[in-house]
Amino acid sequence: MTALAHDRETLLAQGAPALLRQMIRVRRFEEKCVELYSATKIRGFLHLCIGEEAVAVGVISSLGPGDAVVSTYREHGHALARGVPMNAVMAEMFGKATGCSRGRGGSMHLFDADLRFYGGNAIVGGGMPPSVGMALADRMNDRDDVTACIFGEGAMAEGEFHESANLAALWHLPVLFVCENNRYAMGTALAREHAETDLTVRAASYGMVAWAVDGMDVLAVREAAERAIALVRGGGGPCFLELRTYRFRAHSMYDPDRYRDKAEIERWRQSDPIPRLTGELLAQGVVSDDEVATWEGEIAQEIEAAIASAEAAPLEPVSDLTRFVTSERQTP
Amino acid sequence: MTPARAPSAPRREAAPAPETAVTTYREALREAHREALQRDPRVFLMGEDVGRYGGSFAVSLGLVEEFGEERIRDTPLSESAFTGAGIGAAIRGMRPIVEIMTVNFSLLALDQILNNAATLLHMSGGQLAVPLVIRMTTGGGRQLAAQHSHSLEGWYAHIPGLRVLAPATLEDARGMLWPALQDPDPVLIFEHGSLYGLKGSLPDPLPEVDIATAAVRRPGSDVTLVAYGGGLGKTLEAAELLAADGIEAEVIDLRVLRPLDDATLLGSLARTHRAVVVDEAWRSGSLAGEISARLAEKGFWDLDAPVERVCGAEVPLPYAAHLEQAALPQPETIAAAARRAVRGDGTGEDQGDGSGDG
Numbered sequence: 001m002t003a004l005a006h007d008r009e010t011l012l013a014q015g016a017p018a019l020l021r022q023m024i025r026v027r028r029f030e031e032k033c034v035e036l037y038s039a040t041k042i043r044g045f046l047h048l049c050i051g052e053e054a055v056a057v058g059v060i061s062s063l064g065p066g067d068a069v070v071s072t073y074r075e076h077g078h079a080l081a082r083g084v085p086m087n088a089v090m091a092e093m094f095g096k097a098t099g100c101s102r103g104r105g106g107s108m109h110l111f112d113a114d115l116r117f118y119g120g121n122a123i124v125g126g127g128m129p130p131s132v133g134m135a136l137a138d139r140m141n142d143r144d145d146v147t148a149c150i151f152g153e154g155a156m157a158e159g160e161f162h163e164s165a166n167l168a169a170l171w172h173l174p175v176l177f178v179c180e181n182n183r184y185a186m187g188t189a190l191a192r193e194h195a196e197t198d199l200t201v202r203a204a205s206y207g208m209v210a211w212a213v214d215g216m217d218v219l220a221v222r223e224a225a226e227r228a229i230a231l232v233r234g235g236g237g238p239c240f241l242e243l244r245t246y247r248f249r250a251h252s253m254y255d256p257d258r259y260r261d262k263a264e265i266e267r268w269r270q271s272d273p274i275p276r277l278t279g280e281l282l283a284q285g286v287v288s289d290d291e292v293a294t295w296e297g298e299i300a301q302e303i304e305a306a307i308a309s310a311e312a313a314p315l316e317p318v319s320d321l322t323r324f325v326t327s328e329r330q331t332p
Numbered sequence: 333m334t335p336a337r338a339p340s341a342p343r344r345e346a347a348p349a350p351e352t353a354v355t356t357y358r359e360a361l362r363e364a365h366r367e368a369l370q371r372d373p374r375v376f377l378m379g380e381d382v383g384r385y386g387g388s389f390a391v392s393l394g395l396v397e398e399f400g401e402e403r404i405r406d407t408p409l410s411e412s413a414f415t416g417a418g419i420g421a422a423i424r425g426m427r428p429i430v431e432i433m434t435v436n437f438s439l440l441a442l443d444q445i446l447n448n449a450a451t452l453l454h455m456s457g458g459q460l461a462v463p464l465v466i467r468m469t470t471g472g473g474r475q476l477a478a479q480h481s482h483s484l485e486g487w488y489a490h491i492p493g494l495r496v497l498a499p500a501t502l503e504d505a506r507g508m509l510w511p512a513l514q515d516p517d518p519v520l521i522f523e524h525g526s527l528y529g530l531k532g533s534l535p536d537p538l539p540e541v542d543i544a545t546a547a548v549r550r551p552g553s554d555v556t557l558v559a560y561g562g563g564l565g566k567t568l569e570a571a572e573l574l575a576a577d578g579i580e581a582e583v584i585d586l587r588v589l590r591p592l593d594d595a596t597l598l599g600s601l602a603r604t605h606r607a608v609v610v611d612e613a614w615r616s617g618s619l620a621g622e623i624s625a626r627l628a629e630k631g632f633w634d635l636d637a638p639v640e641r642v643c644g645a646e647v648p649l650p651y652a653a654h655l656e657q658a659a660l661p662q663p664e665t666i667a668a669a670a671r672r673a674v675r676g677d678g679t680g681e682d683q684g685d686g687s688g689d690g
């Protein structure tokens with residue numbers, strides 16, 4: 001990884017098409033998940049990041065292979081951006097043996113230890129303390145890996161945020177705190193859950209660098225993430241990024257979305273990160289309509305293949321129900 | 333610090349025998365830490381006041397001078413964060429020992445222990461093992477009042493994915509930590525607050541200690557007394573009272589609260605045909621309840637009398653000594669329960685524990 005941050009111009013010319021393609025891939029995948037949910041192929045809780053793809057793609061594409069991602073229940077985008085195979089994610093949601101958590105986790109609990117993707121913690125704030133510990137282990141072993149800890153702004157009201165931010169800053173640990181501020185914790189708006197609504201002020205009070213970024217602009221996210229990661233990797237201690245974003249869909253498939261004004265949702269849709277970047281790249285001649293159409297075709301195929309493979313995949317045998325409660329290598 | 337690597341040093345070369353002869357439970361624990369820190373560079377201790385202060389129960393006294401602040405790590409008052417940090421560090425290849433001052437404060441870390449440490453392996457389809465050791469003090473009897481006197485180890489013993497240990501002897505205090513650190517999964521060690529000053533001698537060489545089985549601490553043929561942790565001493569005293577009456581009690585020390593060693597319990601029951609379970613925790617929904625149920629389910633035809641339980645009264649433990657002692661199992665109450673079992677003069681005696689069994 002280069003320690004130098006890309007500037008917007010270089011990103012536009014070089015990295016942007018890949019970022020756009022990845023955002024489209026995440027969007028189409030989740031749109032398909034909605035259909036599969038209605039078709040009862042996917043069950044349980046399903047939290048979508050539609051509208052927030054620039055955060056997932058911008059931050060995670062900035063990480064190196066040795067870095068860690070600790071995320072939440074709203075993590076399909078994070079998993080796909082990190083490189084967890086779509087087949088494994090889809091099969092997990094189908095509850096199949098080939099799922100990335102062998103059908104034990106579902107949508108909220110996607111894991112891939114080899115990719116250091118510690119995706120799904122469904123206890124709000126619950127992933128923060130282990131993130132600090134991973135970073136501690138890295139520091140104790142003189143490794144320069146970074147742990148990206150992703151959470152929503154609602155999680156900043158939990159004690160775990162306070163405890164973890166303090167501990168990471170006190171011990172000067174390589175944690176990147178990534179706050180996806182989509183302005184609502186379920187139905188509770190930012191100003192109804194936080195006395196201080198400038199989240200960077202709160203983070204900075206622990207003694208760490210904190211920036212707010214337009215989370216609907218993947219290039220801005222990428223640029224900020226690269227800078228922050230370079231700072232953390234270079235021994236600057238933890239860093240906090242607030243990505244200002246919005247979820248276009250309800251909190252989960254169970255949520256009738258009664259608490260938001262339709263006009264507000266419409267307003268945010270105007271800054272949808274995908275058309276925004278597509279327009280910019282077309283205008284600059286960096287990509288063509290044909291290229292985008294080709295991506296769409298490839299992505300549709302990838303999704304269809306993931307569904308077909310999840311459909312065909314075996315279920316875990318019930319006789320294996322209690323596997324993995326304890327490790328199979330037993331105590332001496 | 334050196335990079336994490338597997339330990340290679342042999343276990344007990346050159347034991348400095350003479351001065352380890354007479355020791356305390358506290359010193360035995362400290363020696364166990366010293367051994368682990370010396371043998372495995374991945375091991376480190378973290379918790380509130382484990383370093384400069386020397387540990388709230390002085391278990392780690394002197395270790396920070398010997399091993400440094402990186403490996404004897406004082407934490408802020410953040411039970412959830414430092415316990416969770418232990419989980420993250422364990423996943424990332426370290427072998428942390430997290431000390432939580434007492435079980436009462438562990439409630440602030442309960443989410444991390446249950447939802448992460450105990451759950452991640454299964455929820456990730458076998459990918460994320462958490463080789464973490466968490467130690468904490470438990471129990472009452474020291475006039476510390478309710479918020480410092482709970483016995484909640486039974487709650488933890490309820491949780492699949494955890495191994496729960498209760499060293500009641502010097503040998504176990506000295507010997508359980510190392511095998512706990514070898515366990516690929518989270519292990520909780522409960523140290524009863526009344527035990528730290530326990531004096532005695534350790535055999536030389538030290539015996540191998542397992543973390544899987546219960547132990548018969550006193551053989552006997554008339555009744556099985558099941559105890560653990562801080563209850564063991566009182567139960568052995570009860571056995572002496574019973575012996576004076578001509579009743580030979582067999583005393584089982586559970587040692588491991590999860591997974592329970594059914595075989596040792598049932599083997600003893602098959603010899604004595606009577607059982608009394610001693611547990612300082614509240615009776616309703618207790619570990620004593622679980623053990624009684626297992627004896628009834630699997631040992632029903634061996635039972636000559638109903639299983640008796642001697643538990644803590646169902647009250648937040650009060651400060652005043654006479655009230656607190658009245659709320660806890662005592663040698664006399666244990667012996668009385670054993671006499672009821674042996675003489676067959678019925679159970680269901682009102683234990684005054686307010687558990688409303690009517």
Ligand SMILES: Cc1ncc(C[n+]2csc(CCOP(=O)(O)OP(=O)(O)O)c2C)c(N)n1
Pocket residue numbers: 074122123124125151152153154155156180182184185186251
């Ligand atoms: C500790 C805890 N409390 C409550 C919940 C229920 N819950 C799930 S998501 C959520 C809102 C979280 O909001 P935020 O952190 O902003 O993340 P977002 O869902 O907006 O991505 C709540 C209250 C939970 N899962 N965990």
